[in-house]
Amino acid sequence: MRQKLLLLFCSIIFLSTGIFAQEKLVTGTVKNEAGDAIVSASVKIVGSNKGAITDENGSFKIGVTALDKLEISAINYQTQVVTVGDQTILQIVMVAAEGSNLSDVVVTALGIKRSKSNLPYAVQQVGGDQFTETRASNFANALSGQVAGLQITQNNNLGGSTNVVLRGFKSLTGNNQALFVIDGVPIDNSNTNTSSQKQGFAGFDYGNSAADVNPDDIASVTVLKGAAATALYGSRAANGVILINTKKPNKAGIGVTANFGVTTGSMDKSTFVHYQDQYGAGYYDPDVAATHYSNTDHPAFFYYDVDGDGKNDYVAPSGDDASFGEKFDPSLMVFQWYSQDPSSPYYNKATPWVAAKNGPSTFFINPWSNSSSVTVSGANEKGGFKMGYTRNEDKGIMVNSKIIKDLLNFGAHYKLLDNLTVEGDINYSRIRGRGRYGNGYGDPSSIAANFREWWETNVDIQDLKNAYFNNNKTNMTWNWKQIGKNNKPAYWDNPYFSRYENYETDERNRYIGHASVNYQATAWLNIMGRVSLDHYDEIQEERTATGSLNPDGYTRYNHAFSEYNYDLIATVDKDLGEDLNLHALLGGNIRKSTTSSIYAETNGGLVVPNWFALSNSVNPIEAPVETYQPIRVNGVFAGATLDYKKLISLDLSGRNDISSTLPKGDNSYFYGSASASFVFSELLKEAGWLNHGKLRLNYASVGNSAPFASLVDVYTKPTGYGSIPLFSLPDTKNNADLKPERTNSFEIGLNMDMFSNRVGFDVTYYNTHSIDQILPVAISDATGYGFKYVNAGDIQNQGFEVSVNLTPVRNSDFRWDMNLNWTRNRNKVIKLFGDNKNLQLGGFQGGVSVNATVGQPYGTLRGSDFIYYGDEEGQTVADAIGKHVILSSGDPALTGSNEVIGDVNPDWIGGINNTFKYKNFSLAFLIDIKQGGDVYSIDQWYGQGTGLYKNSVALNANGKSVRDPVDEGGGILNPGVTEDGQPNTTYAVVSGVRGLGYNAMPNKAFVYDASYVKLRSVSLAYNFPQKWFDNKAIKGATLSVFGRNLWIIHKNLPDADPEDAASSGNIQGFQVGSYPTYRMYGFNLNVRF
Structure with missing residues (x-):
C-alpha cells in the first residue's frame, strides 16, 4: 500500500517539474467572474481566420505575434479584445452579458462538463464561499x-x-x-x-x-x-x-x-432542560407505601444515624435518580451525597434541603x-x-x-x-x-441522558467538580446506593470522572x-x-x-x-x-x-x-x-x-x-x-x-x-x-x-x-x-x-x-x-x-x-397509544368520538405497543x-x-416520569400544584371521556410511580412534531x-x-x-x-x- 502511495505521489511531483519552462506560444485561461472555467469560448486573432477553442478547463493555446489582438467571445458573455504585446500568459475574466445565463456550465457524472442550458435532468450548484464563509467543520x-x-x-455531537x-x-x-x-x-x-x-x-x-x-x-x-x-x-x-x-x-x-x-459559541437554552426547583431526590408517592423511605413526618427521606451521634437523621435517597422526592424547605436539615465526601465542607453534616444553585447546564462549556x-x-x-x-x-x-x-x-x-x-x-x-x-441510553458515559432523564435537582454541579478534583480524581459520585451504608454508585458516575x-x-x-x-x-x-x-x-x-x-x-x-x-x-x-x-x-x-x-x-x-x-x-x-x-x-x-x-x-x-x-x-x-x-x-x-x-x-x-x-x-x-x-x-x-x-x-x-x-x-x-x-x-x-x-x-x-x-x-x-x-x-x-x-x-x-x-x-413509528372513544362497538356518544378514554383512576387507557404513532x-x-x-x-x-415529520423523545418519556421538568410542578385548574394530593385539590385532569362517553372529571395522581411519564402515559404522548x-x-x-x-x-x-x-x-x-x-x-x-x-x-x- 505504501509503495503504491509513494509511486502515485512521485508521479504527481514529476508532473510539476517542467511547469515553468518557457514557450513562444501564448497560453491562457478564460473564466467568469466567479472563477469558473468557460468551456468552448472562441479565441480568435483579429483580422485573421486563425483561432482556438477553450477546453474543459477554460484553457487555450495559440501562436501569435506581439502586434496581434485577440478577440475572446462566448455565449452569454461580453466579447473582449486584448492586445498580446510581450505577454505569454493571458488570464481572461469574462463579464456576463446583460440578460445572460450566468452559470451555464456544470460538472456532471464522471467529471464531464456540460452546458446547463440543454441538460435533460435536474442538477443544482452551491458555490465554495458557502462552505468557507460560515466555517462548518463538516x-x-x-x-x-x-x-x-x-x-x-445533523446532530450536536462533536x-x-x-x-x-x-x-x-x-x-x-x-x-x-x-x-x-x-x-x-x-x-x-x-x-x-x-x-x-x-x-x-x-x-x-x-x-x-x-x-x-x-x-x-x-x-x-x-x-x-x-x-x-x-x-x-x-x-x-x-x-x-x-x-x-x-x-x-x-x-x-x-x-x-x-x-x-x-x-x-453560547448555549441555545431552548434546547436544554428547564428543571423544576421545588422538589428534590426520590421516587415518592404519598398513597403508595412501598415508595415511603421512612415512617416519619417526612417519608420521602430515609431516617437513620449517619454521623454516629446516636440520633437518627433525615437522609436523601441518592440511589434513586429521580426528583419526585420531598418538597424543598431550607429549614429541613438533610444528609446529602456530599456528606460522604471527605474534601467537602459539608462532610458528615446535614445541610438545608434546597434546590441546587448550579444545575446541569453549568456543566457545559463554551466551544x-x-x-x-x-x-x-x-x-x-x-x-x-x-x-x-x-x-x-x-x-x-x-x-x-x-x-x-x-x-x-x-x-x-x-x-x-x-x-x-x-x-x-x-x-x-x-x-x-x-x-x-x-x-x-444505558451507560454512564451518556451524560446528556443522565441530565435529561435521571437526575436529582438538589445536586449541584460545582460540588461534583470539587469532589472529583479534591479527591485525587476518584469517582466521588452523587448517586450513592445509600448514603453512609453503601457508598457505591447506583447508576451514574461523577460526570467529571466520566x-x-x-x-x-x-x-x-x-x-x-x-x-x-x-x-x-x-x-x-x-x-x-x-x-x-x-x-x-x-x-x-x-x-x-x-x-x-x-x-x-x-x-x-x-x-x-x-x-x-x-x-x-x-x-x-x-x-x-x-x-x-x-x-x-x-x-x-x-x-x-x-x-x-x-x-x-x-x-x-x-x-x-x-x-x-x-x-x-x-x-x-x-x-x-x-x-x-x-x-x-x-x-x-x-x-x-x-x-x-x-x-x-x-x-x-x-x-x-x-x-x-x-x-x-x-x-x-x-x-x-x-x-x-x-x-x-x-x-x-x-x-x-x-x-x-x-x-x-x-x-x-x-x-x-x-x-x-x-x-x-x-x-x-x-x-x-x-x-x-x-x-x-x-x-x-x-x-x-x-x-x-x-x-x-x-x-x-x-x-x-x-x-x-x-x-x-x-x-x-x-x-x-x-x-x-x-x-x-x-x-x-x-x-x-x-x-x-x-x-x-x-x-x-x-x-x-x-x-x-x-x-x-x-x-x-x-x-x-x-x-x-x-x-x-x-x-x-x-x-x-x-x-x-x-x-x-x-x-x-x-x-x-x-x-x-x-x-x-417508510419510517413509521410504532408504540403504545391512547385508547380513543369510538374504537369499540357500542361507543356512540357523538361528542366523545375520537377523544381519549380515561380510566376511573383519572389515568388514560392505553393500547399495546404496536400502534402507528408517527411518521419520520x-x-x-x-x-x-x-x-x-x-x-x-x-x-x-x-x-x-x-x-x-415526527420525533419520539425518549428524554421526555423518562424525564417526565422522574419529575425533572417544570410541568411536573405546574398549577392545575384548582390553583394547586399537580403534585399535591388529589383530595387536597392536586393532581392532573387528563383531557378525555370516561368509558361511557362522559367528560372526565377525575384528577389523576402525579407522583414518582404514576401520572406523567413512562409510568402512566403511552409512547404517543411523547411523539412531537419535528418542524423547525x-x-x-x-x-x-x-x-x-x-x-x-x-x-x-x-x-x-x-x-x-x-x-x-x-x-x-x-x-x-x-x-x-x-x-x-x-x-x-x-x-x-x-x-x-x-x-x-x-x-x-x-x-x-x-x-x-
Missing part, C-alpha cells in the same frame, strides 16, 4: 437548506454524523446515503458506529468519513439528483451524487493565500475552534500546481473533548504536448479525536488522490485514462477506568478501507452538420474495494489499574472479531447526446456492471437512461423578457448490488465452552439467488430565466420505484434460521422540487440575490415479501420501533438564502425550514480595496464575521433541538440524550500574496 452540514430535494440531518438523503429513502435495509465524489474520485462516507448506538443506545458517534473533506479547498459542489443524472456512476449512485470540485491554480506566477479563523491554512499555487502556459496545509482544532462543549484535523494537499497539471496533458493530486488527512460525547477518566480516543489517516492522462486525439475526440484511490485506516479506543460504576476495561477497534478505481473514457464532441451536434462517450471502470476490521476487548477487568492495553486483561481475551470484505465491480458504459440547433437535445446512456457480491454466472446487470430537453426559448428569441426556457423529461433504471457475503452462509465463532471451541451459523440465512436492487425513475421539469436573469425558477416532478429490495424476511424456526435474505419489496418516492432565483435589485454598487428551495416528497411502502405487511427496521427504549409498513411511509418523514423542507452586495461589503443569511424554522447562518464580509495593496506584496484581503445556528425561530419539541439525531443511517425519528445546540460566532481573515 462541509455537508452547510448544504442544509441550499439544495431542493436534499435533506440534511464530530457527529450527518445524514445526507436525496429524494427520500429508497432502500429498505441498504444504504440510502448519497455518493460523494471529489474531482472524479468516489469516496467512502460510511460511519463505524455500532448498530445499537444507531438505535439510541449507549455508544460514541464517530461521524461520517466525508467530514475529512477540507471546506477551504472546495470551489463548488454540484448535486446530481435523479437516476438519469447518476446512472453512469454505477450501482452505488442510485441515491444521488454530491460532486465536490476543488480549487485549481488560476493565476500566472506564484501566489500564496493564507487563512485564519476563530469560532466560539471553541480555530482554523489556519496556507496555500501556494502557480501556473504558466505549460501547466500549474497547488499545494496547501490546513489545521483545524475544535474543542467541544464538555471538558476533555477535542478534534484536531491536519490536511495536506498537492496537485498539478502539465501539458507534455499540445494535445497531451497529465494531471494528478493527492490529499492527506489526519483526524484525531479525544473525548467524543457518549450518547444514547469525562476525564472514561474518555475515548480515535485517529484516522486518509489518502485521496488520482492521476490521469488526457489525450486530445483530434479536434473532436478526447481519450482520458485515470486511476484513483481512497484509502484510510482508523483506530478507536474506549476506556472504563478503575473505580467506575461498570467494571474497568479497554476495547480497541481497528478499521481500514481501500478503494481503487481505474477508468478509461473516450469522449466525442463533433458537429454532424450545421444544426446537429453529437456529444458521446464510451468507457470502462474497474473498482476494487476492501474493508477490514478487528475488534478486541479485555476480559474480566484490568490487572494494573488504569493501564489500558489488551495485554493488561485479567483473563485471557476472547478471540478478536475480524472482518475482511473484498469487493470488485467491473463496468462498461456509454452515452450519447444529440443536440439539434440547441433547441432539442436527446440523451441516452447505459452501463453494465459485473459484481462480485452477486451469484457467479448471474452477476451481470444492465441499466440505463433516456432523456430529452426542449429549449423553447430558442423559438422565442424576440421575446425580450425571456432569457432561457427549457422543458426536460427523463427515465432511468439504476441497479444496486447485494451486500458483501449475502450469498453463502458463513460460520461465526462465538465464545467457546471452556476449552472447546464453538462455531455457529448466523440467524439470517443467505441466498445464492439474489439479484440487484433496482430503482426506476421518471422525472419531468421546467426551467425558465426571465427579465435579464433577474427572475428564474426550476420546477421538477419525480416518481421513483425501488424494487427487488434485498431484505431479511421471517421464516420458520424449523429451518434453523429466523430470517432469510430475499429479493422483494417496492418503495415509491414521488414529489416536487422548486428552486427560485430572484435579483430584486442590481446596479453598479448594490445587488440583492435571493434563492428559495422547496421540496415535497411522499414516500410509501408498496409491498414487502409475500403476505408480510411490516418490517421492523430498529427498536428504541420504551418499546417504540421504526418500521416499513405496507401502505405506510417531513411534509416539506425548504430554504431561503439572501445575499446583499454593496461595493466591497457582502451580507448573506440562510433560513432553513422543515415542516412536519432556523436562522441557519449569517455572514458579513469586507473585501479591502485593491488600491490599498498596489505595488505591495499583499494582493488582496477579506475579513468576514459569521454566525451559525443563531436562532431557532420556531420549534415544537420542548427542551431539545428537533434536528438532533443520534447517528446517520436509516433509523431516524427519535431523540435521546441530546446535547444542547450552541450558537456559533466567529471571524475569518483571508490574505492573498
